[in-house]
């Protein structure tokens with residue numbers, strides 16, 4: 001049974017928080033920030049040392065802007081302090097016996113970082129997931145397939161948020177596509193969460209097996225996360241068209257929560273749970289705080305987390321924040337993530353993100369939508385080449401496809417690729433992975 005008894009046609013799960021006037025919301029954030037900074041200073045080896053070294057005290061926070069005086073943390077800080085002095089290390093604020101759950105990062109950019117949760121953290125996290133699922137359109141009469149990995153991954157337990165909402169949660173995990181297609185056919189679930197590249201690949205696989213994803217299954221909503229695809233309109237629309245279902249983008253960080261931001265029906269950025277997280281945008285090089293709306297590195301401060309407060313965490317994601325009221329009626333700020341700082345490449349003074357390339361590939365006719373990008377240095381200049389696949393049944397000459405894609409990339413990204421390589425459908429080998437690796441970085445100077 002659902003934890004909260006809400007009429008199905010009620011738009012908001014928690015209207016008081018989701019639609020709180022911003023002055024009130026900021027007052028709530030300030031109270032929570034003051035308490036959290038004090039808590040972190042008094043209970044955490046790392047923050048005590050770092051604040052003392054920076055010459056700042058919890059009492060220095062008298063407005064939200066005062067957070068600017070406090071030092072940043074990042075993945076490196078997490079790595080260097082974890083397991084130091086105790087199992088969870090110097091950033092953990094509670095004794096190990098108070099921690100009931102841990103997730104880890106994938107380790108794709110170094111040693112995995114461990115994220116601890118108290119029972120209180122875990123419960124708050126799952127009620128947050130329930131709120132985001134409701135926003136995505138899930139209701140207690142939905143059957144929900146959780147297609148995310150459960151092994152150490154912070155997205156795993158999010159399935160419990162669907163249960164809290166009252167939906168039927170089907171704990172599938174990351175299984176081979178044949179098994180997942182069996183689940184979709186046999187149990188006719190209505191909502192699924194997976195990665196955008198896998199949502200695409202699974203739909204294609206279903207067609208190969210003789211299913212019509214629009215007719216043979218009952219999926220009305222596909223939640224996606226883990227890759228930028230859900231916020232790239234051409235990718236989202238291609239998946240929606242393939243499945244005859246709505247695609248809703250979610251965003252999370254293993255350092256904080258499974259999902260802490262979700263798209264609404266306006267599809268213009270993801271509402272972040274500002275009652276629990278303070279978001280700043282900072283200059284990726286200098287760390288200077290930027291105005292809302294400016295593009296920079298998204299930086300998060302947790303306002304509620306007890307096991308490990310994150311104060312000014314530089315996420316490595318580049319994007320911007322909108323604080324104007326959304327047409328859905330929610331007042332919570334929206335984040336727009338453009339890409340990873342370490343995947344941005346500069347060609348002829350133009351900043352390019354893999355998501356820009358993806359937009360073009362998914363919007364171009366006559367391609368399968370699969371692609372890979374190779375970035376390399378030649379004669380001290382950064383160049384990029386893009387590989388694509390020609391759609392099954394297309395007879396357009398390879399050279400024509402390449403020319404067309406090159407021109408579209410020049411128009412959208414502002415800079416022409418060194419080369420576009422065209423493969424036959426299925427030959428690129430990017431379509432099978434849950435989280436596809438499409439970016440090959442061979443730059444010698446970054």
Ligand SMILES: [Zn+2]
Nearest residue numbers: 264266326328
């Ligand atoms: Zn909205």
